[in-house]
Amino acid sequence: MSIELGHYALVLAFALALVQGTVPLWGAARNDAAQIAIAPIAALLQLACLTFVFAVLIYAFVVSDFSVALVVANSHAAKPLIYRVSGVWGNHEGSLVLWVWILALFGACVALRGGNLPAAFRARVLAVHGIIGAGFLAFMLFTSNPFLRLDPAPLAGRGLNPILQDPGLALHPPMLYLGYVGFATAYAFAIAALIEGRVDAAWARWVRPWTLAAWSALTLGIALGSWWAYYELGWGGFWFWDPVENASFMPWLAGTALLHSAIVVEKRDTLKSWTVLLAIVTFSLSLLGTFLVRSGVLTSVHAFAVDPARGVFILALLVVAIGGSLLLYAWRAPSLQGGGVFAPISREGGLLLNNLLLATATATVLLGTLYPLALEALTGAKISVGPPYFDATFTPLMVPLLIALPIGAMLSWKRADLAALAPRLGVALAATVAAVGLHLLLHAPRGFLALLGFALGSWVIVGSLVELAGRAALDRGGVAGGLRRLAGLPRSAWAMTLAHIGLGIAVLGITATGTGQSERILAMAAGDRAELAGYDVTFEGVRPVEGPNYVADQGRFTIRRGDRLIAVLASEKRQFPVEGSTTTEAGIDTGLFRDLYVVLGDPAGRDGLWNVRLYHNPLALWIWGGAALMAAAGVLALSDRRLRVGAPRPARQRLVPAAAR
Amino acid sequence: MSTATRPGSTPRRLLFLVPAVLFAVVGAFLAVGLTRDPARLPSALVGKPVPQFSLPPLEGRGGAGLSAADLASGPVLVNVFASWCVPCRVEHPQLMRLAAQGVTVHGINYKDEPKAALAFLRDLGDPYALVGADRDGRAGIEWGVYGVPETYVIDRDGRITYRHVGPLMAHDLEQKLLPLLAEAR
Known part of the structure; x- marks a missing residue:
């Protein structure tokens, strides 16, 4: 009933x-x-x-x-x-x-x-x-x-599907959808503004909280998904450029651009039609993402047509929502007059560069995701795009973005004086060089990419800190005054610094895990020992265990460093009788500077030997820690006074926010 | 309505149409894509002999590589896989099951690092009789591989009788592959 x-x-x-x-x-x-x-x-x-x-x-x-x-x-x-x-x-x-x-x-x-x-x-x-x-x-x-x-x-x-029976994945879709749907609200604001033909600072301030909330949720959702892939798929990777991952990553990239360009609209009353376009594009990509994931399309965009009735309906929805709004844009946006002019070297210029790079990166990912479909429709040729494409196209775009990030944050509005920034940039550069030097002293060099990634991550973190210090004028008026000014900075300033530091931390984590991973693939019997990146791993053997809806072989590993016991890890191969499939549970000891990651494979032969894989992943936690910091910074920005004042309060009616600046 | 505000000049207006035009192009591709059902997407090769190709063995696995000559007499399955492909992990138990039932399954390791591929096979089990390493994807082009995983059924005369795109699920085995293999004998 x-x-x-x-x-x-x-x-x-x-x-x-x-x-x-x-x-x-x-x-x-x-x-x-x-x-x-x-x-x-x-x-x-x-x-x-x-x-x-x-x-x-x-x-x-x-x-x-x-x-x-x-x-x-x-x-x-x-x-x-x-x-x-x-x-x-x-x-x-x-x-x-x-x-x-x-x-x-x-x-x-x-x-x-x-x-x-x-x-x-x-x-x-x-x-x-x-x-x-x-x-x-x-x-x-x-x-x-x-x-x-x-x-x-x-x-x-x-x-x-047993692989989906996991706490991380229980939360992952709701967070992603909070992000996707939050961007629907930004989209609704954009369409309403196009209908009215008016985009101004007040509009930008109205949109901002929704964009921030959506962006934070999406950041967290993507991080959860990647974390899940890391510990559940059992092979130590965290991002695979899978179409489904790309589907959530594209709205994130476009949404990040939107977040930044909306600031320009709010402060300087320019970049209006671009911002409106970004709001439309971000939600369009969210729609595309929803459907890519939710038509059972785990392998390719092609599965669009798995159920023809659904496929046609989806396409019709996309055409109305995206095509309709872009036509409305083409009709109404030309009448949106930009306000302030600005020199190329200015905060606006920096944010524009950020937008261009992020938009290009979005287009790159979109192309890599849809290219197989397009090429086949054109020529009938069938190709597959994997991580090699994204490594070659996406990564180079991130280099200038990360280099420009702290510089852009230091520039003043309208026209900035690079020469005046030189001392601060010099401090940041010196600190970065010192960090890279220290890194080289502590670790063997792992090639150019590792060095570049480490330098970029350090540069972003140090540069953001220097920017914050400069904003509080820490170098003037003594320590007490500087700290007072620091505490008095608006939360949005703190949020920006924290988000950028989070990005830097994630870059360091991605670089370290991507380039410095140690891997050992062995056949071990109970009692065997192996060395992994300075740790001593003892395989204690396998025992059967039973879960609520599965049975498993559990392999146990003791990890020591010298005489000190570091961790006892268990990795399971779980058999789910109802679903008729198996999953792997990796055993992970998470530390601030490294993850020890053990995976029990299949029995190797009959002599009680088991295939095992051991990983040492440096700074793995930093990837998700950085992402979580970014999401937290988004929430902090939401609580900024400017937004709370501008935000609607039914009990306490205020003037329109534009006047409340 | 638009006359109430100051409309831009015509070339500037056209610029604002660009996003809509781009989307129209994407939409057209999607529409064409809709007419092509991936599961039934007829490979140009179905009903034809396997293409000419010759692949070296997967480094470190031992055994021979894979070439067209190995497929001259079937029935066999050819499975295109890669360690970086998540759906391949999903379908792997089905391949193990087929191999355990005595079906000959050959593998084409597509655009993969040998080390990673070996780890993949060691961890999940190795159902393959022969594995050819297609590091640059050339053989994939000959086969018309759209994406990994893909699985081909080869009959006793070395003809491709069926192509499956995407991960093999239990019901694919029961409803398609096993009957086809029985038929191809």
């Missing part, structure tokens, strides 16, 4: 989305207050309906209601509770439910907290939300209904 109610609520949500997508738009055009006022009400009702839908589906998974086709296909009663819940979004239909629910959540936030947006503008933003929601809900109702029943109901489910 609840399933039918859920289905009904889904239909109701669709009807509401249609109302939300049309009436307020019409009302805003005719300046009809009653119709405008419908927008927030529809948005809140929409959230209520979809919350019910989501709850019903979660309930069906939790109680293992095997009369529902989706539950049968993706769940099993023997699964632990958390994976029965995460199984809800571990599949195509359920993930769409999560998607529209988050969209409704953001819509309701705009409705509730958008008190100081002009009513007509807010109505337009919510209308765009409604249109997106209607598209997705129609897609669900017509091709991907989560509430289809099976009759007769089977006694057991088919289970969730």
Whole structure:
């Protein structure tokens, strides 16, 4: 019964989305207050309906209601509770439910907290939300209904792909979707601004919190996915340039560009049409990402057509959402007049360079992801693009970006004096050279790429610190005054520095793990010892263990350095009888400066020998630590006074933010 | 509406159309892509003898390489794999299962580091009778490999009878490969 109610609520949500997508738009055009006022009400009702839908589906998974086709296909009663819940979004239909629910959540936030947006503008933003929601809900109702029943109901489910039964992956999709859908809100603001033909500093400030929230969530989501790949796939890698990874990385790159260009709009009233375009492109890439991942396309873009009805629907959605908004852009954007002019060497210039490089990087990744499809459509030739392409194209783009980053952050608006910056840049450069020298002293050189990556990471971190020090004028007025000024800096300044330092840390981690990994592949019997990067690894043997829905061989390893016990690690090969597949659980000892990573392979021959792989990954934690710092910095920026003041407060109505600068 | 604001000159306006035009191109490719179902994407090679190619063995694995002559009499499977390819890990248990059932499976190791490929096989098991190392992807071009993993069914006369793109799942084995292999005998 609840399933039918859920289905009904889904239909109701669709009807509401249609109302939300049309009436307020019409009302805003005719300046009809009653119709405008419908927008927030529809948005809140929409959230209520979809919350019910989501709850019903979660309930069906939790109680293992095997009369529902989706539950049968993706769940099993023997699964632990958390994976029965995460199984809800571990599949195509359920993930769409999560998607529209988050969209409704953001819509309701705009409705509730958008008190100081002009009513007509807010109505337009919510209308765009409604249109997106209607598209997705129609897609669900017509091709991907989560509430289809099976009759007769089977006694057991088919289970969730074991590789997905993992806490990291339970959280990964919701974070990604928070990011994707947050960019939908930025997109809605962009479309509303195009309709009104007005983009100004106030607009940029309204968009900023949504972009920041989306960007932080997406950063965290990508980091979680990469971390999961690192410890679950069992071969010590963390990024594979897989189409699915690219699908989440492209909106991140474009969103990062958007985050920066919106600052220029806010402070200097220029780069307007570019920023609007970025908002459209970022969400377009999010849409593309959602569909690349969610059409069962784990191998290639081609699987678009796995279900022809879905494929056509998806394409239609993309054409309306992306094509429609780009046409609107072509029509309205030329009338957006840029304000301030600026010299090439200026903060604006630096941010523009950042945008050009990030946009090029996005295009590079997009090309690598879609190229096989395009080439085949043109010539019928079939090619595959793997990590070699991305190493050769993406990495070189990051070099100038990282070099320019601290310099750009130090430049002043409008026109900057590089010569005046020379002392500060000199300090940063000297510190970088010292860090690289120290690195060379401590470690054997590992080639040019390692050195370059290390230098760039250090440069970004040191440069960001020097910039912060310069901003607080630490070199003037004594220590106490400098520290007071440092504490008094706005949170957004701290956030910028922390985000950039996070990036630097991630670059160091990626460089160290990518170039300095030690790997040993051995056949070991119980009691055998091996040396790994200065550590002494003893294989203690294998014993069978049993989990809630799997059985496993568990290999145990004792790791010592000299006489000191460092860690006892266990790596498992898990057999999932229901799903008929195996997963590998690596044993990892995470340290600040290195990960020790052991993987139990298959038995080698009959003499009690097991294949094992041992990795020493220097600075592995820094990759995700850096990403987490970036995400945290995004949240810190959200709490900046400027945004809180500019942000809507229903209880305390303020002037339009442009006046509140 | 647009006359109310100051419209740009015509060339400037055209510039703003560029994103829409670019998207139209991408959309057209996607539309063409939609008409081609990957699972049934007829390889130009289906029904034809295997292409001429000759690959050296995977360094460190021992055994011979793989060339067209090895496929002259089937039935055999040819599986294109790489250690950097995540779906290959997903399909690997199915290949192990096939090999355990006595099906001859040959591997083409596509654009891979020998060390990484060896680790892959040591860790997950080695179902392959012969493995040819296609480091620069030349043989992949001969075969028309679209992406890894791909699997080909070769019949007893050395003709390609089926091509599977993407990871092999249990139901692919039961519904397609095993019947085809039985037929190709």
